[in-house]
Amino acid sequence: MKKLLTLLVISGAVTAALFFLTSLARTGGSPATSALTLKPGSVIEEGSIVSIEYTLTDDDGKVIDSNVGKEPLTYLQGSGQIVPGLEKGLLGMKVGDRKKIVVKPEEGYRMDPNAFQEIPKENLPPEAHKVGTMLATKGPQGETIAMRVHEVKDKTIVVDFNSPLAGKTLNFDVKVNDIQTAATR
Numbered sequence: 001m002k003k004l005l006t007l008l009v010i011s012g013a014v015t016a017a018l019f020f021l022t023s024l025a026r027t028g029g030s031p032a033t034s035a036l037t038l039k040p041g042s043v044i045e046e047g048s049i050v051s052i053e054y055t056l057t058d059d060d061g062k063v064i065d066s067n068v069g070k071e072p073l074t075y076l077q078g079s080g081q082i083v084p085g086l087e088k089g090l091l092g093m094k095v096g097d098r099k100k101i102v103v104k105p106e107e108g109y110r111m112d113p114n115a116f117q118e119i120p121k122e123n124l125p126p127e128a129h130k131v132g133t134m135l136a137t138k139g140p141q142g143e144t145i146a147m148r149v150h151e152v153k154d155k156t157i158v159v160d161f162n163s164p165l166a167g168k169t170l171n172f173d174v175k176v177n178d179i180q181t182a183a184t185r
Helices: 002-025 084-090
Strands: 036-040 049-057 063-066 073-076 098-103 116-120 134-138 144-152 156-160 170-184
Antiparallel strands (some): 144 156
């Protein structure tokens, strides 16, 4: 699941970067008049393409996720591809900088009270009739959507589509690996 989320974030970063670069290359809908290239950036700012290494822990210090020693997480600063509190905390950092960033629930994964849904028990396998069970379903475009069994009732099961990290304080230990900016030639 973590690998899937990382892959989705990376593919979203690439798509957003391409969109961003394409929109920079055009003015008023006319074809591009100058080529764009990526050049090393000196500091993280709006529009920077950033690669980070991170370890995410809960308030007890338990590791929730980490990409240390693996593929870095690459995102487009200011595009909302990562939680707002982490994005704010990274602003102004330079390549090689390390920082501990505490993201409060209101700037992390928010709890959406509308993300709960009741499903008839017969629509779920018997092994899913237990609170806390993680399940996956397919969305309208074929994407995988995670859900957690929140409550088991007599005839229905209440599932929660909120992130498992919703409403929690997130503690990131981050290192900036790379910063790229768009430049016209």
